Amino acid sequence: MEVANRHGHTCLMISCYKGHKEIAKFLLERGADVNRKSVKGNTALHDCAESGSLDIMKMLLKCNARMERDGYGMTPLLAASVTGHTNIVEYLVHQPRSARKERIDALELLGATFVDKKRDLLGAMRYWRRAMELRQPGDRAGALVKPPPGSPVPAYEYAREVTTIEELEALITDPDEMRMQALLVRERILGPSHPDTSYYIRYRGAVYADSGNFERCISLWKYALDMQQSNLDPLSPMTASSFLSFAELFSFVLQDRAKGTLATRVTFQDLMGVLSKSVREVERAVAQRDSHPEAPQFSKALSIILHLIYLLEKLDCTPEQEHQKKQSIYHLLKLNPRARNGYTPLHMAVDKDTTAVGRYPVGQFPSLAVAGLLLDCGADVDSRDSDNNTPLHIAAVNGCPEIMIMLVHAGAHFDATNAQRKTAYQLLDERCTGRHALHPLNYVTLQCLAARAIERHGLPYKGLISEEMEAFIELH
Secondary structure, X not given: OOOEOXXXXXXXXXXXXXXXXXXXXXXXXXXXXXXXXXXXXXXXXXXXXXXOOHHHHHHHHHOOOOOOOOOOOOOHHHHHHHHOOHHHHHHHHOOOOOOHHHHHHHHHHHHHHHHHOOOOHHHHHHHHHHHHHHHOOOOHHHOOOOOOOOOOOHHHOOOOOOXXXXXXXXXXXXXXXXXXXXXXXHHHHHOOOOHHHHHHHHHHHHHHHHOOOHHHHHHHHHHHHHHHHHHOOOOOHHHHHHHHHHHHHHHHHHHXXXXXXXXXOOOHHHHHHHHHHHHHHXXXXXXXXXXXXXXHHHHHHHHHHHHHHHHHOOOOOOHHHHHHHHHHHHHHHHHOXXXXXXXXXXXXXXXXXXXXXXXXXXXXXXXXXXXXXXXXXXXXXXOOOOOOOOHHHHXXXXXXXXXXXXXXXXXXXXXXXXOOOOEHHHHOOOOOOOHHHHOHHHOOOHHHHHHHHHHHHOOOOOOOOOHHHHHHXXXX
């Protein structure tokens, strides 16, 4: 029996993917299963197509390897088209086992790859022309027309796929139109669930951003994000990457506009739309029963959401917009998502580690503004993390007396202790400016002193007093 790793990849698959011809030959001579599938449904032929090794592919076909479809419905021919291995594509399109429609799809997809990956518009035209000629042979009765177009996509500037040779030839005068054709072709052939579809939409948006066309970038990224949320698992790495890209782009535009070096504006609706979708993503994840509330992906998602809130706080809002923003944050807090160490969004808002969310700076934490907004929306000021720290403890560790004062005024229990029996004041650095404003005499009540005395002397109280009083003593 062949050994496979946790992804179901056999030694033969790995040697095909890495292009190790001699190892593949050795395994084939000893009867390796050429048609075994991995967890995602790909075979050795798929791995070979992605690596571009024609010699290994010929060996596999001689051993009766079948042209199967993987979990995304991709054949080895289409896989070679996506990766741009023309040698594999040219070999397979001339094989008798290759159906005409599959050859057409492969050539059209290869053209899209030449546009976006190889940046070769003339090369793309050659493959698209060959595909068009295959669609429309001399006998018009045998024509394979493209499927009827769906609703025009605003992000693609309402572009439509060309259907005739004449329309195709006219594309060469408009490079931007060719790029939209590549996106249309890829979405039609691969479908919205294939990762490459949304990836290249995002890539095209990034190219527009690099040239200063931020409006076009935002439009394409929104379309890609909608596609990801409709087809990928909640909090997938690709979706998280999209949210982070939005946060970094918005931060860049806001900073440069503040300096007066950029005319582009980020509107409230731009930011609010992405924030709402990010909260929806957390909601989708919470709704999955197998999603642990402290799963690592929650930390990333919540960090990005807090950064989006940080940026929103920099925009002037109408009363209606302020209400809309608070509604979304209130909805997030009702989900009670937890990040690393059992942190709530309020814990994260007062923690400096929340600042490091990606490669580029977005928001600065601890953030008085973000913490204040979370409190306005009903965040539990005395919530506990895995070490029994309240947000007040985290603010103290981060040396933020100003935020600590705000938390206390919002009802945080000043004398509450963590798992190490430390109060927040005890965790605050003695050299911290503003520490004097938090002197315990200003905040500790007689009730607190009594509770501490009960704890210190080990006096029995459980079952002898009300549950509310028991909970109060346990705080200390």
